Amino acid sequence: MQTAPRAFEMHFSIRYLFYLYLMYRWTFFTAFVLLLFTSCKQYTDYVKSDASYSYYVNEDRVQDYLGKSAEDVFKVQIPVKLIKRDNNAGPLGLQINGFGAFDVYWDGIFVGSNGKMVKSGQPEVAGTETTYYEIPEKRGNIGKHMITIIGTQTQLREAKRGIDIRLESFLRLHRAPLIVMSFMNLMAGAFLIAAIYYFFLYINSTRKETTVLVFGIICLLFFCLLIIEYVKFYIDIPYTQFYTRLQIVGLLTFAISILVPWYFMLQFDFKKKRLFLFLLFTSLIVIYITNYGHYDRTAIYFSYAMCLVSIIIAANATFRKIKGGSIVVAGLLASVVVNRYIFYDFGLFIAFTIIVLSMLYLHTIRAKAIEEAHNASLLLSSRLQLELIKKNIQPHFLRNTLTSLIDWVEESPQQGVVFIRALADEFDIMNSISEDTLIPIRQEIELCKKHLQVMSFRKEICYDWEESTIDENENIPPAILHTIVENGITHSLPPKEGCIRFCLSFAQNEHYKEYTLLTLAKNRKTRKDRGHGTGFKYIKARLNESYGDNWSFDSVAVEEGWQTTIKIFDKR
Numbered sequence: 001m002q003t004a005p006r007a008f009e010m011h012f013s014i015r016y017l018f019y020l021y022l023m024y025r026w027t028f029f030t031a032f033v034l035l036l037f038t039s040c041k042q043y044t045d046y047v048k049s050d051a052s053y054s055y056y057v058n059e060d061r062v063q064d065y066l067g068k069s070a071e072d073v074f075k076v077q078i079p080v081k082l083i084k085r086d087n088n089a090g091p092l093g094l095q096i097n098g099f100g101a102f103d104v105y106w107d108g109i110f111v112g113s114n115g116k117m118v119k120s121g122q123p124e125v126a127g128t129e130t131t132y133y134e135i136p137e138k139r140g141n142i143g144k145h146m147i148t149i150i151g152t153q154t155q156l157r158e159a160k161r162g163i164d165i166r167l168e169s170f171l172r173l174h175r176a177p178l179i180v181m182s183f184m185n186l187m188a189g190a191f192l193i194a195a196i197y198y199f200f201l202y203i204n205s206t207r208k209e210t211t212v213l214v215f216g217i218i219c220l221l222f223f224c225l226l227i228i229e230y231v232k233f234y235i236d237i238p239y240t241q242f243y244t245r246l247q248i249v250g251l252l253t254f255a256i257s258i259l260v261p262w263y264f265m266l267q268f269d270f271k272k273k274r275l276f277l278f279l280l281f282t283s284l285i286v287i288y289i290t291n292y293g294h295y296d297r298t299a300i301y302f303s304y305a306m307c308l309v310s311i312i313i314a315a316n317a318t319f320r321k322i323k324g325g326s327i328v329v330a331g332l333l334a335s336v337v338v339n340r341y342i343f344y345d346f347g348l349f350i351a352f353t354i355i356v357l358s359m360l361y362l363h364t365i366r367a368k369a370i371e372e373a374h375n376a377s378l379l380l381s382s383r384l385q386l387e388l389i390k391k392n393i394q395p396h397f398l399r400n401t402l403t404s405l406i407d408w409v410e411e412s413p414q415q416g417v418v419f420i421r422a423l424a425d426e427f428d429i430m431n432s433i434s435e436d437t438l439i440p441i442r443q444e445i446e447l448c449k450k451h452l453q454v455m456s457f458r459k460e461i462c463y464d465w466e467e468s469t470i471d472e473n474e475n476i477p478p479a480i481l482h483t484i485v486e487n488g489i490t491h492s493l494p495p496k497e498g499c500i501r502f503c504l505s506f507a508q509n510e511h512y513k514e515y516t517l518l519t520l521a522k523n524r525k526t527r528k529d530r531g532h533g534t535g536f537k538y539i540k541a542r543l544n545e546s547y548g549d550n551w552s553f554d555s556v557a558v559e560e561g562w563q564t565t566i567k568i569f570d571k572r
Contacts, residue, residue, distance in 0.1 A: 070154045071118045074100075076163055078147040085142065086169070092140035093170030094133045094147070098163035099239040101127045102151020106135050115238075117152045124154045126238035134170045155240050177233045187353060188226040194356075195219035211366070214263045215359055218256060222352055225252045246295035253299045254284055257306035260355060264310050267362050268317035268325065280309050303351065307336050310355070324362045331358035404458040419457040426450040430479070437546050438475040445470070445504070448485050452502070455489055462499035463489070470506050474513070477542035483535045484517050484555075484564050492521035492561065512569045519562040543568075 065074045085092070094111070096104065101115030101124050111134065115127025139145075147165060166173075198216030202208065228248050231237075237245060261280055265273045283305050291298045311332045317325030335351035405423070409416035429447045433439045445467065452463040485502055492500050501520040508514070536555065543551045543566070550569040555562070 066153055066157055066160075070157065071152065073117065073150065073152055074102075076149045078149070078163070078165060079144065080147060080165070080167065081144050082140070082142050082167065085140070091137055091170045092135040093168050093173040094135055095166040095168065095173055096131050096133070096149070096163065097129060097165075098149070099129065099156055099159065099161050099242070100151045100153035101125055102149050104131075104133055105148040105150070106133075106139055107145050108148070109136065109139060111135060114151075117150075118154060124152055126155070126240045127151075128236050129239050129242045130232070132170070132173050153239075156243075159243075181230055181233055184226050184230050188223050191219045191223040191226065191356070195223060211263060211266045214259055214266065215363070218259050218263060218359070219356065221252055221256050221259070222356065225249065225256070225352075228252065243295070250288075250295055250298055250302075253302045254288070256352070257284055257302045260306050261309040261313060263359065264313045264317075264328065267359075267366075268313060268320075268322055270313050270316065276309060276313070280305060304336075307332055307351075307355075311336075324365050327361055328358045331355060331361075408457060415457070419454070422450055422453040422457070426454055433478040436478055437542075439478045440472075441470060441474045441476050441506075442472055444476050444478065444481050447479065447482050448502070448504075451482060451485060452489075459489075459494070461494045464499040464501040465504075466501060467504045468506075470504070471508070474506070476515070477546050480539045480542050480566070481515070481517060483539055487535050487555075488517075488519035488521070488562060491524050492519055493524055495521065510570070512567045514568075515566045517564045518558070518560060519564075521561045523557055523562055539566075 065076050066072065067074055082092075094104070094106070096114070101113075101117045103113045103117070104111050112131070113127075114131045116122075116125035118124045149163060195216050198212050198219065202212045202216060205212065228245060232245065258277070258281065262273070262277060264270070265276070270276070284302060287301045287305065288298060291301060311329060314325050314328040314332060318329055319325075331354050335354040338351045338354065405416065405419055408419050426447065429443065429450065433443065433447075445465075449465050452465055455461070456463050481504065488500070488502060494500070503518045503520065505516045505518075506514070507516070536553075540553055543553060547568055552567045552569075553565075555564040557563075
C-alpha cells in the first residue's frame, strides 16, 4: 500500500532536483569544469618524472637501423645519462616505444623482451608498440648507461617509426595508465548510460524526435571512442595492428564531427542544413586526404572543423534570440580553449564532455518546453470536454427543445415518445464520448443522425442524411461533424418543399484522409464571417489536439449550399 506515496516522493524529488538545476545551472556547469581541470592537475602531479636524464640518438641511424631485408636483425644503441633520481621512488623503469620484436639490454645485461624475433624456420611473433622493463636496482645508479635493443621488424617497415625511450619509476610507469583509465572509465560509463537512456527514450516515445536519436548515437560514439583510445592498456595489441586502432579512432572522430553540428542544426532549426553539412563533409574529406597517415593531427583538425561549424550554428541561434544559443557558444569556445592548451588525449575528451554538457542543457530546455506543452494540452483537453458537454446543456437549446417536446406530447403522444428517445440517445452518446480524444466514425455519424432527428421534431423541418465510401475502421475527434451539422442547420433556410440534406463522403490516398460534408440548402445571409464562430474554433482545437499540425480545415459556400472539408495528413 506504500507504493503510491513512495512513487510520488521519488517523482517530487526528481522534479525538485531538476528545479535546482535550472535555478543554479551556471554553478553546476562551473563546478564540473573546475572538477575536470582539477583532475588533470592531479594527474600531472602523479606522472612527474623521478629521474632526470638525457640521451642522444642519431636521426639518420633511427631511419636506417632496420636493414635491407625483412629478416635482418637490427641493433640500436642509445646512450643515456642519468643525472638525478628520487631515492624513494623504488626501482628504475624503462619505457620503450617502437615497432618490432626485440630484446632489451641495460649496460649489456638482459632486462626483457618484446615478442619473439625471426629465427631460422620460425616466423616473427610481433611485439607491442609500448613495453615496460624494470632495471636491476644495483644498475640504476647516477651516471652514463647504454641501452641496447636487438630485434627484427618484418612488417610495417615503410613506417620508419623509430624508437623512443623514457626513464621513470617502474611503479609510476604502471600507475600512470591506471590513473588515466580511472577518469576515462568514468566518462565512458556516463556516455554509455546516456546513450542507452536516450535510445530507450526514443524507442518508447510517440513523438520520435530526431534530436533524441542523434544525441543517443553521439553518446554511443563518444563511449566507443574512449574505449578504442584506451583499449591499448587492457589488451596487448601487436605492432602490426597499431594503425588499425588509430584508423578506428579517426573514423569515430569523423562521424562525431558530422553528427554534433547536425544535432545543433536540428535543435536550433538552422535554415541551411544541407549546404553546411555538405561544406563540412567536404572539409573533413580534404583534411583526411591532406593529412593522410598523420592520425593524431587528422583527429585534431576534425575536431576543429566540428567546433567551427557548431559555433557558427550556435552564434546564429544567439542572433535569432533562441534560448540556449549563448550557453552553447560559451561551451564550444571553452572546448576550443581546452583542446588548444591541454595535451591532446585529455583535451579532446574534456572538450567533447563540455560539448555534451551543452547538448544536455539544450535537452533540459526542450524537456521543460515539452512539459509546459503537455500541461497546456491537458488544460485544453479539459476545456474541450467542458465545451462538448456545454453544447447540449445550453439553456437556450434546452428551453426550445423542452417547449417543442411539450407540444409534441400534447398533440401526438406517440411521436412525443420518439422525440424523447432521440433526445435521450443524443445525450447518451454525448456523455459516452465526452472524455475521448478520438471516437469511431460510426459513433460520430450516429450522433449526427440523432441530432437531426431531434431537430426535425423541434423545427418541424425535414432533414436527411446521406453517406458514401465511409471506412468503418477510421476514428475521428468527437462531435466535429456534429458541430458542422449544427452550423448547417443554423445557417440554412428551410426549403418550401423537400428536405435539407447532409451528404458525408470519405476519400483516402497515400498522403491524407479527407472528409467532405456538403449541406444541400440555400444559405442564410449573415453579417459576420461564418468561419470564425465558436463552433469552428472547437473543431480546430480538436483537430490540433489529435493531429498537431497535420490537418487542414476549409468551410466555404458552394453553388449547392455549404461545403466543409477536413484533411488529415499522414506526414507533412
